Amino acid sequence: MADGLQPTTEAIRVEDLHKSFGSLEVLKGVSLTAHEGDVVAIIGGSGSGKSTMLRCINFLETPTSGRIAIAGEAVAMRPTGAPADRRQLERIRQSLGMVFQQFNLWSHRTVLENLIEVPVQVMKCPRGEAMDRARKLLARVGLAEKEAAYPAFLSGGQQQRAAIARALCMEPKAMLFDEPTSALDPELVGEVLAVIRDLAAEGRTMILVTHEMKFAREVASHVIYLHNGRVEEEGPPDALFGDPKSERLKQFLRSVS
Amino acid sequence: MFALSATAAELLAWSPPRMGATLVAGLGNTILIALGAYGMGLVIGVAGAFGKLYGGPVTKDLLAVYTTLVRAVPELVLLLLITFAAKDGINKILTSNGFDPIDFSGVVAGIVVLGVVQGAYSTEVLRGAIQSVPAGQIEAARAMGMSPGKIARRVTLPLMTSAAVPGLANLWLTVTKDTALLAVIGFIELTKATSLAAGTTKSFLTFYLAAGVLYLMLSLVSGLIFGRIEKWARRGQRTLAGGGM
Ligand SMILES: Nc1ncnc2c1ncn2[C@@H]1O[C@H](COP(=O)(O)OP(=O)(O)O)[C@@H](O)[C@H]1O
Ligand SMILES: [Mg+2]
Numbered sequence: 437m438a439d440g441l442q443p444t445t446e447a448i449r450v451e452d453l454h455k456s457f458g459s460l461e462v463l464k465g466v467s468l469t470a471h472e473g474d475v476v477a478i479i480g481g482s483g484s485g486k487s488t489m490l491r492c493i494n495f496l497e498t499p500t501s502g503r504i505a506i507a508g509e510a511v512a513m514r515p516t517g518a519p520a521d522r523r524q525l526e527r528i529r530q531s532l533g534m535v536f537q538q539f540n541l542w543s544h545r546t547v548l549e550n551l552i553e554v555p556v557q558v559m560k561c562p563r564g565e566a567m568d569r570a571r572k573l574l575a576r577v578g579l580a581e582k583e584a585a586y587p588a589f590l591s592g593g594q595q596q597r598a599a600i601a602r603a604l605c606m607e608p609k610a611m612l613f614d615e616p617t618s619a620l621d622p623e624l625v626g627e628v629l630a631v632i633r634d635l636a637a638e639g640r641t642m643i644l645v646t647h648e649m650k651f652a653r654e655v656a657s658h659v660i661y662l663h664n665g666r667v668e669e670e671g672p673p674d675a676l677f678g679d680p681k682s683e684r685l686k687q688f689l690r691s692v693s
Numbered sequence: 694m695f696a697l698s699a700t701a702a703e704l705l706a707w708s709p710p711r712m713g714a715t716l717v718a719g720l721g722n723t724i725l726i727a728l729g730a731y732g733m734g735l736v737i738g739v740a741g742a743f744g745k746l747y748g749g750p751v752t753k754d755l756l757a758v759y760t761t762l763v764r765a766v767p768e769l770v771l772l773l774l775i776t777f778a779a780k781d782g783i784n785k786i787l788t789s790n791g792f793d794p795i796d797f798s799g800v801v802a803g804i805v806v807l808g809v810v811q812g813a814y815s816t817e818v819l820r821g822a823i824q825s826v827p828a829g830q831i832e833a834a835r836a837m838g839m840s841p842g843k844i845a846r847r848v849t850l851p852l853m854t855s856a857a858v859p860g861l862a863n864l865w866l867t868v869t870k871d872t873a874l875l876a877v878i879g880f881i882e883l884t885k886a887t888s889l890a891a892g893t894t895k896s897f898l899t900f901y902l903a904a905g906v907l908y909l910m911l912s913l914v915s916g917l918i919f920g921r922i923e924k925w926a927r928r929g930q931r932t933l934a935g936g937g938m
Contacts, residue, residue, distance in 0.1 A: 494836055522840070529838035540833035544851045544929045554837045557847060586929035599833075606837060 445472040447610045447641040453502035462488050464665040473639045477652035480662035486645040494532050495519050533603025537615045539595040541587040547598045548583040551605040573601040593624030610641035653677045661685050712890040719886025720907050726803045727869045733808030738815025763813035776802045776878050799880025818860035822853035855926040862919035
């Protein structure tokens with residue numbers, strides 16, 4: 437999409453990221469750069485470290501070492517990898533809309549309340565303004581009629597679309613998706629992918645961990661194949677899917693097709 | 694027996710010999726102590742639960758000692774310990790240092806003892822409730838840049854309430870009945886008031902039945918209130934009965 441153009445503004449940069457859980461080294465020095473408008477897809481087998489890599493970007497997991505910068509601003513880290521400045525991290529997190537496999541909507545709040553919670557309570561946006569924005573987003577993801585419903589009364593696909601709208605309601609600089617359709621019944625996958633496709637088309641910066649290879653090939657501007665905590669191969673989707681170089685990626689693509 | 698109802702009506706009348714008023718005053722004291730102890734227990738419980746889950750090793754050990762000890766020793770022993778031993782000890786220290794002794798009235802001792810006991814049980818109920826909060830919902834709040842305090846107030850506390858209410862309702866019923874222990878140290882709550890009235894009039898059956906009815910009414914009203922609270926706390930949850938939004 438942004439190919440050919442020279443992308444100028446860097447949205448997300450991850451450099452030489454390491455992460456261990458105890459003695460298990462899950463990420464062994466991975467890097468990634470997303471410019472504004474890029475859609476970076478992360479693929480790889482189960483347990484290869486995709487979620488961990490994504491969750492290190494907003495420090496849901498504390499890296500063991502490495503550097504992370506959002507819109508050019510490095511996240512302050514202690515030598516241990518722990519975030520050094522809670523306020524800075526909270527501000528940066530507000531600029532990254534995260535969407536989880538399990539949706540994670542707040543069950544005690546209605547759909548509309550879910551959307552305006554962080555804008556009103558944390559970002560000090562006037563309530564009326566947040567509600568207007570929330571209603572527009574709900575209309576956009578096809579949930580205008582569900583604003584007063586509690587999450588438990590929605591289907592999985594509706595919950596995930598609401599979760600995407602909740603992330604968008606913070607007006608983030610970039611979106612992080614961790615297998616957004618993996619918990620859905622097959623017939624509900626399409627409606628969620630349609631929303632994500634729509635976001636890609638309007639030039640949103642996104643990092644997308646996914647098992648949907650066809651979808652990754654369609655929307656991604658760059659694909660990263662993780663294997664055993666390392667970037668085994670990366671490149672534009674047509675090269676990666678059409679002409680894989682490494683034996684492992686070939687094997688992986690055969691196993692998922 | 695045939696004269697009992699007339700006699701009972703007279704005995705329980707508000708005006709002289711005013712034994713009805715004595716019982717109701719006792720009930721008032723019972724509710725006062727129960728509310729005080731329950732409130733104190735909740736404050737201890739919230740702090741204790743968060744401390745047990747997220748505190749440092751020393752905090753966790755101290756809290757473990759507290760909940761284990763308090764739940765092991767009979768309330769009556771704790772009550773006597775505080776009212777007599779602690780009272781003597783503390784006042785001895787105070788007076789020997791030139792301070793005035795504190796008046797450990799029944800109300801203060803009762804609230805403190807039952808509050809400390811309630812705190813131990815509340816800690817356990819609330820700890821379980823916090824653990825029942827789905828981790829993903831807290832994680833979503835973290836990912837969106839909420840501060841730890843905001844997460845506690847806006848996500849953890851409301852979500853744990855529905856899990857905590859049944860246990861907390863039980864604790865309330867326990868504390869209303871535990872107030873009867875204060876009769877032992879001479880504090881005139883409902884049970885003591887009843888035994889006084891019964892002793893004076895020799896109409897034991899009438900007064901203890903009346904007291905039983907009052908305890909029952911307290912329990913029924915409490916049940917209604919807690920039912921409301923639970924319904925509110927469960928908003929957004931699907932029940933087996935279906936239920937709306
Ligand atoms: N909190 C954790 N504690 C210990 N090990 C973990 C934790 N999270 C993930 N892992 C391990 O790290 C590895 C990578 O996990 P993950 O990033 O979730 O993989 P993927 O998303 O690619 O399936 C797996 O072996 C997993 O068991
Ligand atoms: Mg994963």
